[in-house]
Amino acid sequence: MxxxxxxxxxxxxxxxxxxxxxxxxxxxxxxxxxxxxxxxxxxxxxxxxxxxxxxxxxxxxxxxxxxxxxxxxxxxxxxxxxxxxxxxxxxxxxxxxxxxxxxxHNINTITPVHTSLSANSQTSDNDDIIKQLTLPIQSALLCKDFIKSSLIDIAKKFLPFTNFEFYSDGSVSNIGTINSKSGFGWLQTNPSIPQLSFNGSTIFFPSSFKSESLAILTILLVLPFYATCHIYTDSQNCIDIFNQKLLSPTISPRRRLKQNNFLIWDLIFWLISHHHLTVHLVKVKGHSNNKGNDQADALAKKGRISDDPILINHKFFQQSSLALFNYNHIYIIDRNIRKWSDTPIQSRIFNMAVNNSSLSPINHQITHGDIDWHYTKQWINFNPTDTPTSTKLRNIQSSKIKKSTFNHPTGNILQRNYPDLYPLGRINCTECSFDEDTNSHIGLCPAHRSAIEPLLSKFKQKLIDLIKDEHTSSFSFDIECRINNSNMFKLLPNILDTARQADPTTLIRIPREQPWILLLHHLIPRDLAVFFDNYFSKKNERSRFLIQFVSEFISELTTITWSSRSRSFKRWEKSLDITLKKKKNYRKNKSPSRLQPPLSADETPLIAPFQRRRQYTRYYHNKVLPYFKQLVNIDVSACIRWTTCNFLHSGTWESYRDSLLFNLDQFSPIQSLLDSYNPPRT
Ligand SMILES: [Zn+2]
Ligand SMILES: [Zn+2]
Structure with a gap:
């Protein structure tokens, strides 16, 4: 050819x-x-x-x-x-x-708006203009057709006019919960122009800013070419962003993509430049009995009820070659992606951490939500020293982490790490000499009970006094009764003994009826946190009092348990001539051949990397090791549910971790919601 x-x-x-x-x-x-x-x-x-x-x-x-x-x-x-x-x-x-x-290739692009007038009759001219004007409504919105036609109808009625005046408002209810709903509404108030109004709803990453932005966008969509309009809004945030973007029309894509709801804002400025609009945003005080604003507010609230959301079609900007990220093929994440990525990453890390088999002694506590992770995080991060970094702080943190992950070097762990240094067989607790010396034994050990019991009553009284003196909540009559009834301050010997007598093949589980044991592992029990949540209304006061209380409580508990165990264990080590020096030199003195199986004669050094890899695999799939990764607590998809909740309803993923607990049933309504809102993939 x-x-x-x-x-x-x-x-x-x-x-x-x-x-x-x-x-x-x-x-x-x-x-x-x-x-x-x-x-x-x-x-x-x-x-x-x-x-x-x-x-x-x-x-x-x-x-x-x-x-x-x-x-x-x-x-x-x-x-x-x-x-x-x-x-x-x-x-x-x-x-x-x-x-x-x-x-x-079925790619929709926007044909440039031609303003040239053809020699056709007046009516077809008008049709042409309407067609061009409403093109963004047709192609830039993802919503039901009846919503598009109602917007087009408004655009037709507005066509002969130029000076508009709008009141707009956005509204979000129950933000951060799975019942969140966002709506927005506006009405035209210039008396010489049809006083039309509009309301609608939206979904994904709800925020009042998003609703307000969408109200402004839908106004601009129905304005004729070269129109001028004043929009009265109570959102200072929108006005700031608007003016800031208006002053710097050329910003880099990198900065543009950091703007929350950038799909909406890109479209707002696309309309201003391509439809030659003059827009002024005017601040109006919210809830100040302004008639227009009250009407807009009512419309926004009405919009919330709508089951047919309006979304922006990112393909409208097809010509810009920027790649956008979507959440699970549902919708574009139109916000700072680097910042947002923290949500899926942190929730995944947490998901993996609680599934570590070293936490199996508190398996039930995790699955039943007995641990307050919010306060636990605050407690683990709490710095009692007056410098941001120090050796002392490092030791404190390392001890907290080891105890909370059940990796404190107790007999079983030392035996694993220094098999040649410690005697063979089970190493028993040096205090009670009945049970194996493990992390989970510390709270169950019968040798500590006589000291723990008075300590629990001492701190029970301390808590009652603290709440009586400092409480800021309106109801307080039942403080003493509630605290007295709480298992938090009760030592139940029978329950502790039942937990100890688990048969040697199964793992010891810490009984749920004894929440104070969690404090020994630097985990804050819900049974304790609930008092602070109920009787202190201010968030920061609540945390401050709780951390202070817990700090003293854990410190005294540690003295009579961990420290006492540590002293007697060291005496036992000394009797066997196990010294710190020997541990430090343990690896040095071992010849590599003892740590790695020697290469057999027929294996050439070339295979060595494979050899090493196989060892690594064997290491991580060895069920005998305490840190063998095994799904014990929460299914691996839990972090996806938490992240999805953040995507659908805003709020931190942690708030969903705590409120949705780990229950799959509570997720099913979200799943059906997801299915129904999945926009068509064009
Ligand atoms: Zn050629
Ligand atoms: Zn013991």
């Missing part, structure tokens, strides 16, 4: 009639051979003109001037052997080829 290519423009430079590239004609000459040459089709002689094979399902055709045409004859002086002149210039053909390509 012979093909033609555009003639090199340098040959035409001398011709004064081709000054602008727009008017330069497309002169085609036979290709003399190029990289498109398909040699498979011309086996005999590759020197002939190049041959292209291409699979197409549609051929685009354009016209050329006939040889006898004057335009064709004009280029006779170029002395070309064979040439054709296209009736359309090159840039036009390129543009149409691109459009055909996009159309064939």
């Amino acid at each position: 012979e093909h033609y290519i555009p003639i090199n423009n340098s040959l035409l430079v001398n011709d004064p009639s081709f000054q602008s590239s727009r008017s330069s004609p497309l002169i085609l000459i036979p290709c003399m051979g190029c990289h498109l040459n398909d040699y498979s089709l011309v086996l005999q002689d590759a020197r002939i003109k190049c041959t292209i094979s291409i699979r197409i399902n549609r051929l685009s055709v354009f016209n050329i001037f006939h040889r006898s045409n004057q335009v064709h004859k004009r280029y006779a002086n170029l002395l070309l052997k064979k040439y054709f002149v296209s009736t359309k210039p090159l840039h036009f053909i390129r543009y149409s080829a691109h459009s055909i390509y996009l159309a064939q």
Whole structure:
């Protein structure tokens, strides 16, 4: 197949009639051979003109001037052997080829708005303008068709006018819960123009800012070209963003994508520039008995009820080649993605951490939500020293982490780490000498009970006094009774003994009826946190009192349990001549051959990396090890539920971790909501 290519423009430079590239004609000459040459089709002689094979399902055709045409004859002086002149210039053909390509691949693009007036009658002119005006409504919104037609109807009625005045408002209810609903509404108040109103709802990342922004956007969508409007809103945030963006119209895509709800804001500024709108945002005080504002507020609240949300179609901006991230193929994450990524990452880390098998002694506490992770995080991060970093702080933190993950070096762990240093067989608790010395034994050990019991009553009284003196909540009559009844301050010997007598093959589980044991592991029990949540109304006061109380409580508990265990264990170690020095030099003194199985004779060193890898795999899949990763507490998809809740309803993922606990049933309404809102993939 012979093909033609555009003639090199340098040959035409001398011709004064081709000054602008727009008017330069497309002169085609036979290709003399190029990289498109398909040699498979011309086996005999590759020197002939190049041959292209291409699979197409549609051929685009354009016209050329006939040889006898004057335009064709004009280029006779170029002395070309064979040439054709296209009736359309090159840039036009390129543009149409691109459009055909996009159309064939079902990519919707926005055709530029033509303001040129055709010679048609007035009515079809109007139709044309309406068509162009409402194009963004048609293609930039993802919503039910009846919503689009109601917006188009409003646009038609507004068409003859230029000076508009709107009151707009957004409203979000129950934000941060799975019942959150966002609505927005506006009304036109200029008396010489039809006083139309509109309301709607939206979903995903609800915020009042998003609702207010969407109200402004839907106003701009219905305005005629070259209109001027004043929008009265009570959202200072919207006004700030609007003015800031208006002043710096060219911002980098990187900065643009950091703007929350950038899909809405991009469309707002696209409309202002392409529809030549003049927009003024005016601040109006919320709930100040302003009639227009109250009406807008009522409309926004009405909008919340709507089950048919309005979303922005990111494909409207197809021509910008920026890649956008979506959440689980549901919708674009139109906010600072780097910042937001913390949500899925942190929730996944937590999900993995609680599934670590070292936490199996508190398996039930985790699955039943007995641990207050919010306060536990605060307590673990609590710095009692007056410097941000210090050796002392490092030791405190490391001890907290080890105890909370059940990795404190008790007998069983030391035996695992230094198999040659410690005696074989079970290492028993050096205080009671009945049970194995493990992390979970510390709260169950019978040797500590006599000291723990008075301590629990001491701190029970302390808590009663603290709440009586400092409580800020309105109800307080039952403080003493509630605290007295709480298992938090009760030592129940029978329950502790039952937990101890688990048969040796199964793991020891810390009884749920004894929440104070959690404090020994630096985990804050809900049974304790609930008193602070109930009797202190201010959030920061609540945390401050709780951390202070817990700090003293844990410190005294540790003295009579961990510290006492540690002293007697050290005496026992000394009796066996196990010294710190020996532990420190343990690895050094071991020859590598003892730690790694020696290579057999037939294995060449080349296989060594595989050998090492296999050891690693064996290490992590060894169920005997306490940190063997195994799903014990929460299914792996829990972090996806928490993240999805954040995506659907805002609020931190932690708030869903705590309120949805780990119950799958509570997630099913969200799943059905997800299915119903999944926008069509175009
Ligand atoms: Zn070619
Ligand atoms: Zn013991």
